[in-house]
Amino acid sequence: MDFFKMQGLGNDFVVIDAVKTPVTLSAEQVRHIAHRRYGVGCDQLLILEAARDEESDFYYRVYNADGGEVAQCGNGARCVARLAMDQGHIETGPVRLRTRTGLMRAEPAEGGQIRVDMGLPRFQPVDLPAKLDDNPAIIQIEDRAPMLHLVDMGNPHAVIRVDSVLDAPVDSLGPALEHHAAFPEGVNVGFMVVDNPEKVSLRVWERGVGETLACGSGACAAVAAGRVAGWLESSVKVRLQGGELMISFEGDGRPLWMQGPAEYAFTGSIRL
Ligand SMILES: N[C@@H](CCC[C@H](N)C(=O)O)C(=O)O
Numbered sequence: 001m002d003f004f005k006m007q008g009l010g011n012d013f014v015v016i017d018a019v020k021t022p023v024t025l026s027a028e029q030v031r032h033i034a035h036r037r038y039g040v041g042c043d044q045l046l047i048l049e050a051a052r053d054e055e056s057d058f059y060y061r062v063y064n065a066d067g068g069e070v071a072q073c074g075n076g077a078r079c080v081a082r083l084a085m086d087q088g089h090i091e092t093g094p095v096r097l098r099t100r101t102g103l104m105r106a107e108p109a110e111g112g113q114i115r116v117d118m119g120l121p122r123f124q125p126v127d128l129p130a131k132l133d134d135n136p137a138i139i140q141i142e143d144r145a146p147m148l149h150l151v152d153m154g155n156p157h158a159v160i161r162v163d164s165v166l167d168a169p170v171d172s173l174g175p176a177l178e179h180h181a182a183f184p185e186g187v188n189v190g191f192m193v194v195d196n197p198e199k200v201s202l203r204v205w206e207r208g209v210g211e212t213l214a215c216g217s218g219a220c221a222a223v224a225a226g227r228v229a230g231w232l233e234s235s236v237k238v239r240l241q242g243g244e245l246m247i248s249f250e251g252d253g254r255p256l257w258m259q260g261p262a263e264y265a266f267t268g269s270i271r272l
Contacts, residue, residue: 001272003033004083005040005265008075010213010242012265014042015079018049019058019089027067029272034065040270043209046076048084056098057090064208071100072154074216078114078262081106101154115259118217121151121224121249128156131182136229141176144169148177149225153256156183156207157221159190161231165201174205188215192222194231201239213242220256223247 001023004015014033016023025033025045033039047061060080062073081095085108093107093114102119109115125132128150132139135150148158158177162168168191177189186207193201202222204215219238226232227249238245245260 002267002269003040004267005042006079006083006263007265008078008214008216008260008262009240009245011044011075011215012042013044013046013076013079014040015046015048015076015083017083017087018047019084019087020050022049023047025063025272030063031065031067032272033270034063034067040268043206043212044073044076046073046080048080048089051098053098056096056103058084058095058097060097060099060104062099064206066208068208069100070155070208072102072217074116074118074153074218074220074258075214075260075262077104077106077116077216078260081114081116082262099154109259112261113259114262115257118153118220118256118258120253120255121153121221123151123224123228125150127152128187129184130156130158130187131184139177139180139182141173141180144173146173146177149229151221151224153217153220153224155217156185156187157190157218158183158187159192159222159225162191162193165191165193165203168203170203170205170211174211178205178207188218188221190215190218190222192226194226195239197231197233198235199237199239200226200232203241214240214245216245216258216260219245219247220249220258223249224256227251
């Protein structure tokens with residue numbers, strides 16, 4: 001099977017162009033391809049498929065490295081949109097991508113970057129889903145009681161405001177929350193420092209992966225949470241370990257936009 005290895009700020013993907021020839025992979029095959037020693041290695045495996053409805057140009061499937069299929073990947077959306085244009089499946093954007101939970105629109109931006117209309121964040125616990133009554137909500141985990149700001153970006157996020165990203169308990173609270181009973185489908189956990197109202201620093205523990213160098217939907221969720229809490233302006237630079245994303249979120253029913261790079265690493269083929 002031929003693949004493209006791509007990345008957005010170091011959040012890395014094996015991308016399969018299945019627009020003309022459908023591809024079906026088992027969870028075990030995804031885990032094998034994603035494995036960093038026995039396979040190609042990636043945080044997510046992404047499949048670009050032919051559209052299933054008239055409102056979209058493509059169907060976009062996302063699998064985490066653990067083999068689980070999920071509904072959203074923001075950094076991946078920029079990569080598959082670039083691939084769709086480069087492979088001649090569509091002329092220059094907008095590229096309308098349908099996922100299991102929504103429709104995104106990606107288009108070329110200045111500096112060779114891609115910007116994506118990520119739709120509307122949702123904030124009801126039931127949207128994630130989370131078995132919690134409030135948002136924000138406090139969960140007691142051993143001697144810690146983090147305040148979780150819940151955001152659904154088409155996938156579930158819990159954002160915690162911290163004083164320092166370096167000292168943030170990513171490796172302990174991340175997995176504890178990912179697998180907590182309050183999140184029946186798991187959750188991605190962001191640790192955010194508000195550097196100023198137009199700049200945040202963020203580390204993300206990704207569901208089904210572990211800590212990543214960057215999480216696009218995590219950056220969107222952090223800004224959406226920060227806007228609702230009144231900490232942030234409408235345009236925010238998000239500094240992740242792998243680089244920076246620009247997120248714009250006016251609110252008032254207007255969609256959230258994400259802008260950043262989408263790069264190729266190499267191409268290859270793998271025997272399954
Ligand atoms: N890296 C992604 C998010 C990938 C999916 C996530 N781990 C989940 O399970 O929801 C991004 O850039 O948004």
